[in-house]
Amino acid sequence: MAFIELNDVTYTYPLMKEAALKNISYKFEKGKLYGVIGENAGGKTTLCNLLRGLVPHFYKGKLKGSATVNGEDIKTIDVDKLSTQIGYIFQNPFTQISGVKKSVFEEIAIGLENLGVEKGEIIERVLKIAKLVNIESLLQKNPNELSGGQRQRVAFASVIAMDTDTFVIDEPTSQLDPDGTEAIFEIIHTLKEQGKTIVLVEHKVDLLAEYADEMLVMNKGNLIAGGPTKEVLSDLSLLEKGAMLPHTVLFNHELKLKGVELEHVPVTKEDCISQLKLRMK
Amino acid sequence: MNQILLENVSFRYPNGFLANENLNLAIGQDECVAIVGQNGAGKTTAVKLMNGLNKPTEGNVLVNGMNTKDYTTAQIAKYVGYVFQNPDDQIFNQSVYDEIAYMPRYYKKSEKEIKKSVEEAADIMNIRVFLKSNPFEIPYTIRKFVTIAAILVTEPQYMILDEPTAGQDLNGTKTLSDLLTVLHDKNIGVITITHDMEFVADNFKRVIAMAHKHIIADGSAKDIFSDDEVIKESKIKRTDMGIIGSELGLGKDILNARELVSALDGKIN
Numbered sequence: 154m155a156f157i158e159l160n161d162v163t164y165t166y167p168l169m170k171e172a173a174l175k176n177i178s179y180k181f182e183k184g185k186l187y188g189v190i191g192e193n194a195g196g197k198t199t200l201c202n203l204l205r206g207l208v209p210h211f212y213k214g215k216l217k218g219s220a221t222v223n224g225e226d227i228k229t230i231d232v233d234k235l236s237t238q239i240g241y242i243f244q245n246p247f248t249q250i251s252g253v254k255k256s257v258f259e260e261i262a263i264g265l266e267n268l269g270v271e272k273g274e275i276i277e278r279v280l281k282i283a284k285l286v287n288i289e290s291l292l293q294k295n296p297n298e299l300s301g302g303q304r305q306r307v308a309f310a311s312v313i314a315m316d317t318d319t320f321v322i323d324e325p326t327s328q329l330d331p332d333g334t335e336a337i338f339e340i341i342h343t344l345k346e347q348g349k350t351i352v353l354v355e356h357k358v359d360l361l362a363e364y365a366d367e368m369l370v371m372n373k374g375n376l377i378a379g380g381p382t383k384e385v386l387s388d389l390s391l392l393e394k395g396a397m398l399p400h401t402v403l404f405n406h407e408l409k410l411k412g413v414e415l416e417h418v419p420v421t422k423e424d425c426i427s428q429l430k431l432r433m434k
Numbered sequence: 435m436n437q438i439l440l441e442n443v444s445f446r447y448p449n450g451f452l453a454n455e456n457l458n459l460a461i462g463q464d465e466c467v468a469i470v471g472q473n474g475a476g477k478t479t480a481v482k483l484m485n486g487l488n489k490p491t492e493g494n495v496l497v498n499g500m501n502t503k504d505y506t507t508a509q510i511a512k513y514v515g516y517v518f519q520n521p522d523d524q525i526f527n528q529s530v531y532d533e534i535a536y537m538p539r540y541y542k543k544s545e546k547e548i549k550k551s552v553e554e555a556a557d558i559m560n561i562r563v564f565l566k567s568n569p570f571e572i573p574y575t576i577r578k579f580v581t582i583a584a585i586l587v588t589e590p591q592y593m594i595l596d597e598p599t600a601g602q603d604l605n606g607t608k609t610l611s612d613l614l615t616v617l618h619d620k621n622i623g624v625i626t627i628t629h630d631m632e633f634v635a636d637n638f639k640r641v642i643a644m645a646h647k648h649i650i651a652d653g654s655a656k657d658i659f660s661d662d663e664v665i666k667e668s669k670i671k672r673t674d675m676g677i678i679g680s681e682l683g684l685g686k687d688i689l690n691a692r693e694l695v696s697a698l699d700g701k702i703n
Contacts, residue, residue: 193575193603244574244601298449301597302473327600328519330472330629330652332669356603359674397604400632400674405693411695413702422674426681432702433682 155180156319156350157204159219164199165206173199176218176376181352183318186345189354189380190366192395195371197354198244201321203227204352239270240317244324249308250326251294257299258283258292261311268315278314285340286310301328309337319350326357338364343434348434362386362399362420370396385419401425436463436498438484438623443493445479455647456493462499462626463591463623466614468634470627470658471644472669478519480644481594484508485624488623498591509591515590519597519627521577522570530580531565532557535590548587555583558616560609575601582613592623599630611637618671635659635673635689643668660686689694 156375157180164174174196181187189197202208203273206383208349209216210232222235243249258279265275265285283289288306291299296307312320322341326334345351355361361368361382369383370378372394383392386399389406401419405426417433419425440459446452454476461484461602469477481655482488483495486507490602495502502510518524529534534555538548556562559579569580578598585593596600596608607630614637617624628634634655641658643651645668651658658664659672679688685698 191603193601194573198573234637237546280623299473300478328473328597328629330470330478331631331668331671333473334629335671356601359477392604395604400691401678404675404678404694407691407695408698413698422678422681426678427701429678429682433698434701 156183156223158183158221159203159218160220162220163215163217164203164204164433165215166199166212167214168212173374174203177376178218179369179376181350183350184327184345184348186353186364187350188343188358188361188368189358190358190361190396191371191377192373195395197371198323199374200369200371201241201352204233204319204321205241214342223314226366237315238317239319239321240312240315240331242312242320242322242325244327250304253299255295256292257288257294257307259294260296260307262331263312264311264315278316282310282314285311285343289337292358302330302333305329306333306337309340311319313340313344318348319352320344320388321352323354324356325353326355332340334360334433339414356397357399358386358397359399362401363423370394370405372396381434436623437461437496438441438498438625439494439496440480440483441494441496443483443490443495443603444482445476445488446491447693453647454483456542457483457649459642459649459652461592461625463621464618465640466618466624466638467640467642468585468626468628468638468655469642469644470631470634470668471650474536475629478596480627481493481516481596481627484592485514485594487516487696489561504628505544508644511590512588513590514592514594514699515585515588516575516594517578517596517598519600521574521581524581524584525569525577526580528568530567530569531560533580534565534584534587535571535648536584541588551587552583558613559583560605575603575606578602579606579609590622592625593617595626595628597627597629599628599633607633616685629670631659631673633689643670645669655689656687659689662686683685 159177159179162174162177163172165172191197221369251263261279262275283292286306309325326337342364365382368382377394399420403416415428419428438458443457471477486502487625489503497510497513525533534552536693545594549688556565559582560578643653643658643664650667651664659676673689675690675694676688679694680686688694
C-alpha cells in the first residue's frame, strides 16, 4: 500500500464557492522525491496543507473523497501525531520563524524542545543540522536580524532537525542565491538517500528535473499531469497551462524548428549535453 | 543628467556590523539595472541607501544631485520608490485598493484621480480582480504585486524592486518583464535585486554583481556571465543555456536558447 494515498479528493475552503482541489487521485510511495509545479493559486500549497492535516483540521471546509497517511484517514487522524510523521517547511520564512527566540540556535531547537527531547541530544542535533545547512556562523545571531536568504535557511534547518519520515517543503529556495539553492537541493537529495519521503513545491523546474522521481502539475485545483519526471516534463503543452518547463525542453523545441531532431527530449542539462556531444561534428 | 550616485559609500549598522564597503556607482534615470550576488552580500542594504532608508556612514549618496544626508527619507522616497523584499513589511491596509491608494491620498489627490491611478497600476500588475480583497488573504506573490502597485502610483523617478521574482510562476514572471517595459516607457529608472539568472539574462542590459559587502563587477549580462571569477565570487550561475554552451566549448557568453541554437548552427548533424 502507498504511504500517502489520495482518492478522488475534492476540498473547498470555508466560504469559498470554488474547490481548491478537484478530484485529485495520487499515490505517494515511501522514499521517493515528488516535485509539485504549476501556476500560483493552482492548489500547490493546499495540497501541502492536506498532506499534513492542516486541511481539514485547521482550515475546516469541505473535504470529499478519501485521503490516507500510512493507512489512517486524514479526516480522523490525530494531527499532533501526524506532525511527528510529516515535517512542513513554510513558503515564507518570515512567517515560519517564531520571533520569540533570541538566537538561531534556540530557533532550530524549538521543535525538539516541544517534543521533550533530552538536552544533550538537542544540542547534538542542532549542531549537526547547522553544519549540514551551512549556517554554523549564524547560530548566535538573532533570527530577526538575518537577511531573507539566511532566514530561509534557518527555517529549513529547524524543520529538518525534527527528523520526521516525510517532509513537505513549500518553495524552500525562493529567496536564495543560485549557489544556496543548489546546496538545498543537495540536502534534500541526501534526505531522500536516507529513506525520507519528500514532497517539494518549487518553481525551479530545471533543478526538479534533475532530482525528482515523479512530478505533479497543478492547474486551477486540478492535477493535470502526474508521473515519472522525464515523461511529465517532456510535454510542451503544459506551457499553455501555466507550468514552467526545463530550459532544455524549450531549447529542444527551438532546435526542432531548425530541423535538428534529438533522440529524445532532454529534461536535464546533463542529458542535453551528452546528446549534443554525440551529434556535434 | 538625472542619476543616483554613490561615492565611496560605506554603511555600518548601529550594532557595528559593516554591510557595505566603498561602493561607487552611477545609475541614470533611463537605465534598468539588475543587482545579483550571494545572500548576505549587502544587496538590500545597498539599495536602501539609494532611497534614504539607510544613510551612508561614510561617503555620499546623491539622488538627482540631492545628498540623502540633507533630506528625510520621506523626501527622498518621493523620487526613489522602494518595494520591500517581504511584502508583509510594507502592507498595512484592510483592502488591496486602500493599500495602493494610501500614498495618493497622503498627497491629497482627488478620489477620481486616485481611482484612475490605482486601476492603472492594478492593470499593469494584473491584480484588478483582487482590489476588494484583504491583502493578507491573497497569495504571497500577489501581495508582492500589490506592494509594487502601491509604489507605482507614487510616480517616482526611480523604482527599486527587491527580489520581485521570488516564488513567481510563468505568468508572474511575464508580468514583471512587461512591468520593466512600462517603467522604461514612463522614464522611470529601475534597480532590481534578483536571484533569477534567466530573468536577468532576458531583461537587463546592465548587471551589477555584489559579494562580501562590495561591488565586484558592473557590466552587460554577457560580461558578467562570461567571467568565471565573478560567477564564483558572487555565487551566481550562468543560465542553463550558458552552462550547456560553455560545456560544449561554444563560448562562455551564451544567454538563451536562441543563442545556443545559432551557436550550434553548422556544427551539428
